Amino acid sequence: TKHKTQVRNPLVLSLSSVSFSLLTSLLTILSNFPKFCFFLFWKKREDFMSMDVSSLEHRYLASCSKHGTLPNSTVLSWFSEAKIQKSCKEKSCIVLSLDQLKDTDISPLIDVFLEIDSSDINAVDILYKTLTPCFLNEERVISLMHAINHKLRVVDLCDVSLRNETLWDLCQGGLACHILNLRLTNIRKLNMVGRFMRLHTLNLDFCTSLTSLHEDCFSCMPNLMSLSMCETRISNLWTTSAALAKLPSLTELRFQNCLCCKDTGPCPALSVGIADATFQASASDEGIENSENNLNRYKNSSDDYEVELSSYLQRTNFKQLSSNPLPNLYGHAKMKNEICDSDEILISERNQDLKDASITLKKYISHHPSPICFEKHYREYMVVSLPNLEVLDNLPIRRTDRDTAKYVFSKYFEYLPYKRKQKESVVSLLQKREMGTSGTYYQNSSKLKHRNPYRNSQPFFSRSLGASKLGSSAWPLLHPMSSFSHIYKDDNKRLRPRQFEYHPSNSSLMAFGTLDGEVVVMNHENGNIAGYIPSIGATNSVLGLCWLKKFPSKLVAGSDNGRVTLYDINRIPPKVADTYDNSGMATFYDFEQLTSVHVNSADDQFLASGYSKNVALYDINTGKRLQLFTDMHREPINVAKFAHHSPFMFATSSFDHDVKMWDLRQKPVHPCYTTSSSSGNVMVCFSPDDLYLLVSSVDNEVKQLLAVDGRVHINFDITTTGSAYNYTRSYYMNGRDYIISGSCDEHVIRICCAQTGRRLRDVYLEDSETGKSMSVQSLRGDPFRDFHMSVLAVSMRPKSKWEIIKVNLLASSSHSEEHCSYGQHIRPSYSLGG
Numbered sequence: 154t155k156h157k158t159q160v161r162n163p164l165v166l167s168l169s170s171v172s173f174s175l176l177t178s179l180l181t182i183l184s185n186f187p188k189f190c191f192f193l194f195w196k197k198r199e200d201f202m203s204m205d206v207s208s209l210e211h212r213y214l215a216s217c218s219k220h221g222t223l224p225n226s227t228v229l230s231w232f233s234e235a236k237i238q239k240s241c242k243e244k245s246c247i248v249l250s251l252d253q254l255k256d257t258d259i260s261p262l263i264d265v266f267l268e269i270d271s272s273d274i275n276a277v278d279i280l281y282k283t284l285t286p287c288f289l290n291e292e293r294v295i296s297l298m299h300a301i302n303h304k305l306r307v308v309d310l311c312d313v314s315l316r317n318e319t320l321w322d323l324c325q326g327g328l329a330c331h332i333l334n335l336r337l338t339n340i341r342k343l344n345m346v347g348r349f350m351r352l353h354t355l356n357l358d359f360c361t362s363l364t365s366l367h368e369d370c371f372s373c374m375p376n377l378m379s380l381s382m383c384e385t386r387i388s389n390l391w392t393t394s395a396a397l398a399k400l401p402s403l404t405e406l407r408f409q410n411c412l413c414c415k416d417t418g419p420c421p422a423l424s425v426g427i428a429d430a431t432f433q434a435s436a437s438d439e440g441i442e443n444s445e446n447n448l449n450r451y452k453n454s455s456d457d458y459e460v461e462l463s464s465y466l467q468r469t470n471f472k473q474l475s476s477n478p479l480p481n482l483y484g485h486a487k488m489k490n491e492i493c494d495s496d497e498i499l500i501s502e503r504n505q506d507l508k509d510a511s512i513t514l515k516k517y518i519s520h521h522p523s524p525i526c527f528e529k530h531y532r533e534y535m536v537v538s539l540p541n542l543e544v545l546d547n548l549p550i551r552r553t554d555r556d557t558a559k560y561v562f563s564k565y566f567e568y569l570p571y572k573r574k575q576k577e578s579v580v581s582l583l584q585k586r587e588m589g590t591s592g593t594y595y596q597n598s599s600k601l602k603h604r605n606p607y608r609n610s611q612p613f614f615s616r617s618l619g620a621s622k623l624g625s626s627a628w629p630l631l632h633p634m635s636s637f638s639h640i641y642k643d644d645n646k647r648l649r650p651r652q653f654e655y656h657p658s659n660s661s662l663m664a665f666g667t668l669d670g671e672v673v674v675m676n677h678e679n680g681n682i683a684g685y686i687p688s689i690g691a692t693n694s695v696l697g698l699c700w701l702k703k704f705p706s707k708l709v710a711g712s713d714n715g716r717v718t719l720y721d722i723n724r725i726p727p728k729v730a731d732t733y734d735n736s737g738m739a740t741f742y743d744f745e746q747l748t749s750v751h752v753n754s755a756d757d758q759f760l761a762s763g764y765s766k767n768v769a770l771y772d773i774n775t776g777k778r779l780q781l782f783t784d785m786h787r788e789p790i791n792v793a794k795f796a797h798h799s800p801f802m803f804a805t806s807s808f809d810h811d812v813k814m815w816d817l818r819q820k821p822v823h824p825c826y827t828t829s830s831s832s833g834n835v836m837v838c839f840s841p842d843d844l845y846l847l848v849s850s851v852d853n854e855v856k857q858l859l860a861v862d863g864r865v866h867i868n869f870d871i872t873t874t875g876s877a878y879n880y881t882r883s884y885y886m887n888g889r890d891y892i893i894s895g896s897c898d899e900h901v902i903r904i905c906c907a908q909t910g911r912r913l914r915d916v917y918l919e920d921s922e923t924g925k926s927m928s929v930q931s932l933r934g935d936p937f938r939d940f941h942m943s944v945l946a947v948s949m950r951p952k953s954k955w956e957i958i959k960v961n962l963l964a965s966s967s968h969s970e971e972h973c974s975y976g977q978h979i980r981p982s983y984s985l986g987g
Contacts, residue, residue, distance in 0.1 A: 204272040206235045206245065209265055216261035227253045228262065235274060244275040246306070251294065251313075252283040259293040266300040276306035281313050291319040298328055303351070305330040311356075312337040327373065328352070335360065341924050343370050353402075354379040354417075358410075358521070363387060364924070365917070366396035368628045368967055379405040379417045388524035388901075389917050390531065394538035395627035404543040406535070409522035411547035419549040519546070529872050530565050533558035567911040570940070571890070573620040582621055586614045619939050622963035629916055630964035634677065634957045648673060649955045650945060652931060652987075654698045658705045660937035664722075665957065666695020672710050674722050677943070677959065684725030686738075689716075697750035697987075699759065701773075709759055709773075711750040715743035717761060719773065742778040744769050749792045749987055755800035762793040768805060770817070782821055786811060792836040792987045796843045796860075804846055808833035812848050814863065828863035830854055835880045836987045840889035845907070847892060849883040852876055855894050857907060867910040869894070871903055882987060886934030886942055893942055895929025902929060902944060902960070916960055918946050925950055927958075931987065939963075 210232040217224045227250070235245040249262075269277065279298060281287060298305060308330045315323075320340055327347025332354040340360045344367035353376050357363060363385040371377070377400050387393055387408065397403060405417035414420050525531060526546075536542065536550055536558035543550055562568075569576065635647065650673075653665035663677045670688030672695060675681070697711030711717045717740070724737025746764035753759065758779070761769045768790060770780045786807035796802040801817040812834055813824035830850040837848050845866060846858040853871035858864060869892070873879075876898050883894040886904070891913065895902045902916040918927040927946035935941035940962035948954045 216264040222257040246276045251281045263300045278307040280309045307332040309334040348373045358383040384521035385523045391627040407546045412518040414547040420547045533561040537562040567913040570620040571616045576624045626965040628966040630961040632959040701756045703756040711747045715745045717741040753795040753800040760793040762790040764789045806834035806837035826863045849881045852879040900926035
């Protein structure tokens with residue numbers, strides 16, 4: 154210290170073996186040199202203050218003594234194994250088997266592992282190896298995992314029956330592990346919003362209760378690369394891909410697995426076949442291009458050929474799935490390409506050359522598929538939605554697959570409503586509207602394009618705003634009307650809707666008939682009942698409802714016992730009661746086994762049809778039945794509908810597979826035309842402008858016809874279930890821009906563009922209380938609000954429940970509230986009514 158100002162040469166000290174007390178003294182001495190700069194280096198953390206395995210073992214023994222429990226010999230053996238690994242200069246790892254622990258062992262281990270970050274243990278794995286139930290305190294096990302912290306490598310809880318609260322805590326709190334195996338656990342909705350910052354592999358196979366992914370799921374998994382969800386109940390393409398898109402590092406995904414593959418990587422056997430096929434394809438291309446001059450089509454379009462190659466591989470590689478009916482991996486048949494005859498011959502020769510090279514690919518056998526795999530074009534949708542994905546279902550994704558996927562996606566799906574190509578923020582759209590510009594530019598110029606008046610119109614901006622809001626979330630807001638406390642009778646029995654209709658001019662009103670024969674007029678915005686009519690006589694179900702347009706206070710209701718009544722809601726008491734003044738009603742001649750009523754555009758006549766071959770025409774003013782048209786079909790006529798703008802034209806749909814157009818001015822003995830479906834027709838309706846007919850037949854056969862002559866305009870090509878009792882109903886939404894379709898054996902509403910047939914979105918229905926699926930009994934698009942609808946949903950388990958659910962596609966489900974629900978046992982009649 155005497156010569157502290159005369160130090161000139163650098164001093165280098167090696168601190169690799171210096172004790173903490175000596176280092177402290179040294180730093181004290183160096184602090185006396187104000188102009189002295191020094192640096193400390195060490196190679197590894199364990200070289201500085203590291204705790205060896207023996208120290209951990211001593212700490213464990215001391216902690217056991219502290220907690221008054223005997224040391225577990227198995228735990229001591231783990232420390233011994235770690236010592237051996239360290240002596241062999243290997244990375245030391247403790248494999249902690251939960252099935253070999255007791256509750257009394259957890260607290261001492263937590264004390265030990267709280268210090269493991271400063272030890273020379275490299276990793277800790279937590280496993281459960283046996284099939285016997287785990288009786289450990291689950292909260293303490295989660296605390297143990299958190300105590301291990303960054304040294305936690307593998308957590309394998311396969312087939313451990315964890316309580317819902319424990320799973321919730323695990324998903325919400327996160328873990329620092331690298332690999333997490335939750336196979337065979339009872340997860341219903343995956344909501345892993347906790348911090349899983351180090352996680353790179355997640356296995357959720359055989360979680361058969363798992364139905365959906367939460368909107369915020371996967372939001373804190375930046376390093377997840379591998380995800381497996383075989384044999385779950387996940388089925389929604391839209392919400393699933395939206396959740397997975399939040400995983401920036403995801404490269405391997407599977408919802409079904411190859412028989413020979415245990416992980417999510419590409420199948421080695423298939424990889425060889427694909428490589429050979431690609432090589433032979435290149436050689437075949439060269440031969441064809443050199444031999445023929447008329448193949449200009451392929452000269453500079455190798456992508457076209459790769460699409461054809463991919464299509465060929467799709468047709469040939471996946472025929473042998475298993476003995477059970479399993480999904481086609483690509484979900485679609487041969488792509489229709491416009492190719493001239495000579496080119497078809499060349500393509501055939503090329504495919505023949507590839508036949509031997511693709512034999513290996515035929516060995517692929519799909520096992521344990523989740524329902525999402527059965528969706529048409531499932532593979533293409535996932536490939537387009539997840540551009541960073543490299544392997545899907547153990548099959549590598551090649552450039553040709555991506556090209557094919559883009560083509561298929563653009564043909565069968567709508568990325569955004571109204572053909573919008575890119576998502577825009579609501580703020581940006583509002584700014585453009587205020588500035589009076591659509592913001593459309595030339596591709597290579599900053600100048601605005603030639604102005605299109607429509608692009609600056611209010612409908613254009615309204616559609617753009619709708620597309621922006623719908624594209625911002627794949628989880629629409631579902632609001633059960635059972636959440637309204639006003640829809641209960643005085644004896645606390647819940648009203649059970651069976652049919653409903655929006656009011657034609659009052660956007661807040663809706664009428665619904667019940668399974669018990671009541672008719673209710675309700676403000677569906679605030680839940681207040683505007684009118685209630687109790688059931689008259691024996692219990693019956695209201696299957697037909699129709700408002701009058703010119704006299705919007707009046708409503709025609711028809712019940713399955715044949716009773717047809719006209720009500721005036723201005724004379725209906727708003728209170729739910731057992732009595733009703735008959736002065737506000739008019740009764741018509743009964744129509745036996747009624748299923749449908751519909752009023753014409755002049756509000757002077759209405760039709761009634763039912764489980765018979767006849768249709769009745771009534772006069773609203775006199776209350777008389779004008780005519781009974783007999784034998785209009787060979788089977789029962791479920792629905793008869795008037796046109797919106799002609800009081801004379803109406804269409805009938807029958808289970809005899811026929812839809813017929815009629816004109817009252819021609820005394821309907823012979824139809825204007827007849828068109829047929831491949832199965833029984835459940836219903837038909839006109840588009841709002843009467844340009845089209847929308848026909849829905851059993852098991853998802855939905856098509857749009859030209860109303861003028863019955864020619865097919867669009868076949869919506871919805872996946873069938875094979876059930877002869879899957880009664881399908883479809884209606885228009887947003888005017889005639891979109892159609893909504895649902896079936897009584899399925900819990901999904903499909904939304905398709907009415908002009909192109911492309912799928913925009915699927916909405917899945919679940920009971921908000923039990924999580925059970927709810928099938929679609931009826932549905933209507935909101936005539937006043939774009940991308941809004943209401944659905945009559947039915948759940949039969951654990952008890953019967955019928956309720957109307959409002960669906961808002963422009964709002965996120967994250968804004969929804971929990972709703973209570975009730976139900977009683979009834980016998981359903983899914984085929985009747987519209």
